[in-house]
Every structure is written in C-alpha cells, then in structure tokens.
Amino acid sequence: xxxxxxxxxxxxxxxxxxxxxxxxxxxxxxxxxxxxxxxxxxxxxxxxxxxxxxxxxxxxxxxxxxxxxxxxxxxxxxxxxxxxxxxxxxxxxxxxxxxxxxxxx
Amino acid sequence: xxxxxxxxxxxxxxxxxxxxxxxxxxxxxxxxxxxxxxxxxxxxxxxxxxxxxxxxxxxxxxxxxxxxxxxxxxxxxxxxxxxxxxxxxxxxxxxxxxxxxxxxxxxxxxxxxxxxxxxxxxxxxxxxxxxxxxxxxxxxxxxxxxxxxxxxxxxxxxxxxxxxxxxxxxxxxxxxxxxxxxxxxxxxxxxxxxxxxxxxxxxxxxxxxxxxxxxxxxxxxxxxxxxxxxxxxxxxxxxxxxxxxxxxxxxxxxxxxxxxxxxxxxxxxxxxxxxxxxxxxxxxxxxxxxxxxxxxxxxxxxxxxxxxxxxxxxxxxxxxxxxxxxxxxxxxxxxxxxxxxxxxxxxxxxxxxxxxxxxxxxxxxxxxxxxxxxxxxxxxxxxxxxxxxxxxxxxxxxxxxxxxxxxxxxxxxxxxxxxxxxxxxxxxxxxxxxxxxxxxxxxxxxxxxxxxxxxxxxxxxxxxxxx
Numbered sequence: 137x138x139x140x141x142x143x144x145x146x147x148x149x150x151x152x153x154x155x156x157x158x159x160x161x162x163x164x165x166x167x168x169x170x171x172x173x174x175x176x177x178x179x180x181x182x183x184x185x186x187x188x189x190x191x192x193x194x195x196x197x198x199x200x201x202x203x204x205x206x207x208x209x210x211x212x213x214x215x216x217x218x219x220x221x222x223x224x225x226x227x228x229x230x231x232x233x234x235x236x237x238x239x240x241x
Numbered sequence: 242x243x244x245x246x247x248x249x250x251x252x253x254x255x256x257x258x259x260x261x262x263x264x265x266x267x268x269x270x271x272x273x274x275x276x277x278x279x280x281x282x283x284x285x286x287x288x289x290x291x292x293x294x295x296x297x298x299x300x301x302x303x304x305x306x307x308x309x310x311x312x313x314x315x316x317x318x319x320x321x322x323x324x325x326x327x328x329x330x331x332x333x334x335x336x337x338x339x340x341x342x343x344x345x346x347x348x349x350x351x352x353x354x355x356x357x358x359x360x361x362x363x364x365x366x367x368x369x370x371x372x373x374x375x376x377x378x379x380x381x382x383x384x385x386x387x388x389x390x391x392x393x394x395x396x397x398x399x400x401x402x403x404x405x406x407x408x409x410x411x412x413x414x415x416x417x418x419x420x421x422x423x424x425x426x427x428x429x430x431x432x433x434x435x436x437x438x439x440x441x442x443x444x445x446x447x448x449x450x451x452x453x454x455x456x457x458x459x460x461x462x463x464x465x466x467x468x469x470x471x472x473x474x475x476x477x478x479x480x481x482x483x484x485x486x487x488x489x490x491x492x493x494x495x496x497x498x499x500x501x502x503x504x505x506x507x508x509x510x511x512x513x514x515x516x517x518x519x520x521x522x523x524x525x526x527x528x529x530x531x532x533x534x535x536x537x538x539x540x541x542x543x544x545x546x547x548x549x550x551x552x553x554x555x556x557x558x559x560x561x562x563x564x565x566x567x568x569x570x571x572x573x574x575x576x577x578x579x580x581x582x583x584x585x586x587x588x589x590x591x592x593x594x595x596x597x598x599x600x601x602x603x604x605x606x607x608x609x610x611x612x613x614x615x616x617x618x619x620x621x622x623x624x625x626x627x628x629x630x631x632x633x634x635x636x637x638x639x640x641x642x643x644x645x646x647x648x649x650x651x652x653x654x655x656x657x658x659x660x661x662x663x664x665x666x667x668x669x670x671x672x673x674x675x676x677x678x679x680x681x682x683x684x685x686x687x688x689x690x691x692x693x694x695x696x697x698x699x700x701x702x703x704x705x706x707x708x
Contacts, residue, residue, distance in 0.1 A: 172614045221316070
C-alpha cells in the first residue's frame, strides 16, 4: 500500500493519471454519437491511430547501440509492423470514405 | 526557441489532430477530412520521434528509414488492392500488427532488464507485462479473426471440449504468472518472461476460437479496443504522453463500438465471449418441419417490385459473400427510374464487422441518405409496399419478438413483416448463423426466391428491363 501511495503522490505520475482519465472521458465524448454509416471507417481510422506504437519502435532503434543487432532487429520489426498499420490503416480508410458520397436525387 | 520546444509542440499538435480527426470522423460530411487530419497528426509525430534530441543516442537512422519505407509500401499496396468485401479481414490484420508491435517493444525491454543492464521498478515492470499481455492477446486474436473471416478456418474446427473452462484457467494462469513476474523482478529470469509472452499469445488465440459468424462484429471491436490499450500502455514504457493519448482514444472508440454491437444483439459481452448461442438451443416454435415456404417466380417478383410505390432492401452477410452490391444497386436504379422509392434497412450487426453493409453499398455508389438505421427502418417499414431481403436472416427473425423460447429472443430486429409484401433472396432453407429456424420464411406475406444473391438479382434486373 505504501508504495502505491508513493506512486500516487509522485507529481509526474499524478499528472499522467489526470491525462489518462481526461483522455478516456474525451474519447468517449468525441466518439459517442457516431452513426451506423460510419462504424467501419471509424474503426479502421481508429485502428490506424493505434499505430502510434511506431513512435516507441523508432525511439527503441535510436537508443540502441549500432552493434546490438537483437535490439535493432526487434526495433526494425516494430517499425515495419507499426508502419503497415499506420499507412495501410489511413489509406484504406480514405479509400472507403471516398465512396461515401451524398448524391442529389 | 529550442529544438526541444518544437518537438514537444509537435507531439501536442499531433495529439490534438487525433482528437479533432476522430471528431470529424463521426459525421459523414466531414469524415474524410477527419481521417486526413488524424493521418497528418501521425506524420508530425513520426517526424518528431525521429528528430527529437536524445543524449548519447546512436540514432541508427538507416534502420529507421528502411523500416518505415518497407512498412509504408506493404501498407499502401495492400490498402489499395483489398476488395471492399474483404474489408473486415484487412481491418483485422492491420489491428493485429499494432498489437504485434506492442509485443515486440515490450519484449525488447525484457532483454536488458533480465540481462542486468537496465533497472525497472515494480510499476515499470508491471507496465511492460501489461503491454505484453494486451498486445499479445490482440495480435493472435486478430490473426485468428482474420483466418475465420477469410474462410481459412471454420468456426468450430479448433474448439476443444470444455473450451470456455480451459480459457478461464489459461487466463488465470497467465495473469498469475504476470503478477509473479512483476513482484519478483529480475530474479525471475528471461525464460519465465518469455513463457509469459507465449501464454498471452496462446490466450489471444484461444479466446477467439469459440466466437464466430454473426458475433464477429463484437470481437473485432473488442480487439480494436485492446490494440489501442496496448499502444497506450507501451506509451507508458516510453514515457510518451502522445502514445498514451492516441492509444486511449482508440481504446475508447473500440469500447463504444463493442457496446453498440452487444446492444444491437441484446446480449452482454460475457455472453458473446462464452458463445451464448451454443449448439444445444436452436429450437423454438418456428422449427416445425411441416411448414412450407412459398416460392415466387422471377417474373412475378419483378412485376411486384416494378409497380410498387416503395421498396426497402435488407442486406445481410449473404450480399457480401455473393459480392452482389453492384447488381443490387442496378436493380435499385431500374426501380427508381419507374418512380419506386428504394431505400435500405441496415441492422447494426448485419455482416461481419460494424458498418459492413454501409461500406459495401457505398462502394456500389448508393448515397448514404438512402440507408436507414434500425429505428428509422422500423418506422419506414410500416408504410412500405415491398421488402427485399438479400442474404440476411437472424436480423429479420420474428422469433426475436414473439417467441420467448428462441435463443435470440429480445434481440432488436427489423420488423419487415410490417410491410405489405416480403421477398426473400436466399440460397437454400438452411438456417442462419445462430442455427435458428426463421418463421419469417413461412409468413403469409413472404415469398422465397432461391439462388445465389448476385445471380438472382441480375436475373431480376433483366426481368425488370423487359417490363
């Protein structure tokens, strides 16, 4: 319990907890009224955003020693996976949304 | 103006772009712009991650650029090539890759930690374990979802006896090991850490095994949410608020969709995960074998439709399987030309992912104001002459309303029987995913038109042209 209280009272951690809570609320608020029409694009667009892990993979490679091939390979793999998710996700969402047109009848 | 200031500003702008982009994504008129805004936010953040000053870092820019180029090419090419009917599979794969990336990053933390070159406190270690767990589940879960959607694996092929109990045991063992590793710290060793990762991967695979068919929209939404969470947790490892914000937003979007999908089936998430429909049920009053469905000829169907005032088309997974969206639109145009008011009734769980039918019809250039959601459709059906059901089954089952013994009783359905006439395009009398006989097919207003949806619709279009 003590270590938990210590963790909580640390100012940096506390700010992180604030950020976490407010982002959760903001996320629900922003997305809560999405119409059925857009369920798939919302999902695939959000999916592309989950590619933010690529940031971590880039930082991992940058921190690695140039001869630490294990870390470099893992980082490389991470960036490739993340980038497929990001580029593919945004591109496929755009392709879908291009088709959602309102026509005058 | 220091470099550091610019970098921090870039991450802040990137986060705001995500929020703003998602906001725009929730309205059809602005959705495309929203996607571009969110994408721009991502590009800004990637540049910031490459440029941000790091003391004593070796950078290894060659590796980074190489990986980015390779990933971008793979992503863009597959995004361009994929067919709209295969969209659920594509979304599942992309989703799984995000989870895989989180696993790789978390696992990379374990080597220096157990090797003794870095230190992590209990909280830090717990975060790494959480990233392994959530990322692992979302990775293998998404891959299995892909295989199922692609038809590579039949829904029940891998089901073991007492699978749900096995899953619970597996989850408890995995969580227990994760907690043990977190508390024990470095002495636990890399081997146990690796076993933990493998367990998480196996669990992700195993928990999707019993779920299939019409429950797919729920599980895809849930996996989407998990990938977001794994990204957020990985952000904690790197102390990146940007990753935290991005991941949490995705988690929220996935959670909302999961809840919406469950509501649309009137089932709890637990019920879906444990596979509530099960093999056992399936009864209900509608299953009487002596009832006979009445058929309709193509010519009669064409005449009825052509001279009606209003028609509502109810698409289902069968439309996607038969790739019949374009010929469906052709029939729509022919009828509209004769003054028939044609609209579409979309059930929230029609198809295999949230909004699946909307994407297919958009591909066929059906303007979205013609698509009615559940409530709008049920209002409109009361004043509709003709209903054409194309490859949908459980979402138009009257047993959900009036048969308390039916497994889907209580699920909100499209009340097509409120319309004057119903034509059902169906391959055979085989029951739908839920394995439940559909009394609608024996309803006095219903006429059946057997055959492949695409084939039947194009013949129907031919008949209408000849009128």
